[in-house]
Amino acid sequence: MEELNNKFLFIAKHLFINAGSVEDGENVLILYDKTTKDLLYFFNKASEDLNINLSFLEVSLLKNHGSEINSYLSSKMNRNDLVMALLKKSIAHTKARMHFNSIGGRFLSLPDYNFGMFSHPSILFDFKSQLQITKKITNILSKSDHLEVRSSLGTSLKMNIKGRKANCCPGFVDKNHLLGSPPDIETNISPIEEDSNGKIIVDGSITVESIGLLKTPVELEIIDGKIKSFKSKDQIIKKNIEKIFSNIKNPKAYYLAECGIGLNPMSKLTGNMLTDEGAFGCIHFGFGSNITVGGKNDVPFHLDFVIKKPDLFIDGFKIIERGNLSEL
Numbered sequence: 277m278e279e280l281n282n283k284f285l286f287i288a289k290h291l292f293i294n295a296g297s298v299e300d301g302e303n304v305l306i307l308y309d310k311t312t313k314d315l316l317y318f319f320n321k322a323s324e325d326l327n328i329n330l331s332f333l334e335v336s337l338l339k340n341h342g343s344e345i346n347s348y349l350s351s352k353m354n355r356n357d358l359v360m361a362l363l364k365k366s367i368a369h370t371k372a373r374m375h376f377n378s379i380g381g382r383f384l385s386l387p388d389y390n391f392g393m394f395s396h397p398s399i400l401f402d403f404k405s406q407l408q409i410t411k412k413i414t415n416i417l418s419k420s421d422h423l424e425v426r427s428s429l430g431t432s433l434k435m436n437i438k439g440r441k442a443n444c445c446p447g448f449v450d451k452n453h454l455l456g457s458p459p460d461i462e463t464n465i466s467p468i469e470e471d472s473n474g475k476i477i478v479d480g481s482i483t484v485e486s487i488g489l490l491k492t493p494v495e496l497e498i499i500d501g502k503i504k505s506f507k508s509k510d511q512i513i514k515k516n517i518e519k520i521f522s523n524i525k526n527p528k529a530y531y532l533a534e535c536g537i538g539l540n541p542m543s544k545l546t547g548n549m550l551t552d553e554g555a556f557g558c559i560h561f562g563f564g565s566n567i568t569v570g571g572k573n574d575v576p577f578h579l580d581f582v583i584k585k586p587d588l589f590i591d592g593f594k595i596i597e598r599g600n601l602s603e604l
Contacts, residue, residue, distance in 0.1 A: 283394075283395075285318050287394050287399055288315075288321070289325070290400060291319075291360070291384070292322060292328075294402075294404075294448060295447065295458040296358050296360065296382065296448070297449060297450040297451075298326060298357075298358060302329070302356075302357040303331075303358075304331070304356060305331050305352065305358070305360070306360045307333055307334075307349070307359065307360070307362060307367075308333075308334055308363065309334065309336065309337050309363050310334075311390070312389055315390075315391075315394070316332060318394075319360075320332075331356075333352055335349060335363055337364055337365070338364065339576075340524070340576060340578075341366040341549070341579065342366065342367075342370060342576050343576045343577075344367075344371060345367055345370065345372050349372070350375065350376075353372065354375070354376060354381065358382045359382070359383050360384045360386055361386055363387055364388060365387055366385050366549065368385040368387075368457060369564075369568050370576075374568040380454070382450070382451075382456075383449065383454060383455050384457070386457070386458070386550075387549060388548050388549055393548060393550070396551060398459035398544075398554070399458060401459060401540055401542045401543075403446055403447035403448040403456075403459075403461060403540075404446070406461050406539050406541075409539065409604070410444050410445070410446050410462070411446075413442075413537060413604070414443065415442075416590060416604070417437065417463060417590065418440075418442045421437065421438040422435065422437065422438070422589075422590070422591055422592070423437050423465070423467065423535060423589070423590060424589040425476075425583075425588055425589075426589075427583055427585065428598070429583075431475065431476050431477045431583055432474045433473070433476055433561075434472065434474055435467035435471070435535060436468040437467050437468070437535075438468070440465050440466055440467065440570055440571070441465075442463055442464065443455075443463065443465065443570065445464065447460060457554075459540055459551060459554055460538075460543075460550040460553045461538070461539040461540040462536045462553055462554050463536070463537050464535060464537070464562075464569065465534070465536075466566040466571030467532055469531050469532070469566075469573050470501040470531075472498050472500075472501045473498060473499060473501075475496060475498065476581060476583065477495050478493060478494040478496065478581045478582065479493045479584055480545050480558055480560075481545050481552045481581075482517065482582075483553070483560075483579065483580045483582065484520065487513060487517070487547075488547025488548075489546070489547040490513070492509050492510035492513065493508065494506060494507070494510075494514070494517065494581070495508065496561075502530045502531050502532070503521070503532075524564075526575050528573050528575035529575055529577045529579075530563065531563065531564070532561060533565060533569075533573050534560075534569065534571075534578075534580075535560075535562075536559065536560045536562065537588070537596070538553060538554045538555040538558045539556055540554040541556045543555040545558065545582065545584070549580060553582070555582070558582050558586070558599065559586045559596075560580045560583070561580065562578055562580045563578070563579050563581070564578040564579060565577060565578045566578075585598040586598070
């Protein structure tokens, strides 16, 4: 037990220092809810060796990833240098997070964290070692017009990204990188909302607790940027997905909001959003909100679908083949 406690303390300190880039005298706020409360001991204990002003604030369970928080919580965030959102649901795709970043605050999004996540080796990866390749792909995406993703299972999706700026998400934050979601290392871009067409055969995961890792693929038909149908031999999963989207009661939830490339070599698919989005050799498609990451779709919902071993073409040039990066 003592060995395990020491391991968790080491990881908490790693998140403060290597992911959060904390400095002496900084104000650090950890947002938590009832699902993550048991982790607070390790962050509190780890902070004792650091000269920081640490505070905690409980948040009621949020309904969806991307749900906005109230103005009181937002104002509390804005008084800090670093906010760590240790919540069941991500608030990375919210206006509150975007405003906090706009005033120079560093934000670590840590949804679905638990003791299992604390034991995952991808958390201890040297995030900064992947910064250059992450920045390079981000720059290429930002200067390009078209994306196409294919896979051996039949994924074939074309996206218009002309004029859109990609996002460099290196898994850590500092003064130059204000949003991070360790162990997720990725670069992503928001396609033009009504200009993606084709189909996605999802064979990796759907990053919601009720589904997670997939044993049976799910097919999404995309017409003019919007999901037109869900298909799967697993009717239980199909109905589950349909229910998730219909419960949002907003047609904007169905629009393709993001195409992301995972770049953490130590991440493997687990069904958890942060390991799966960052898994090297995978691409994820986010639906719903992208207003905070360079798009125009404003809805309090965001859900990611992960595919394995894709081919990725940027303006006709293949830069990923079956999940493997080409020389750039």
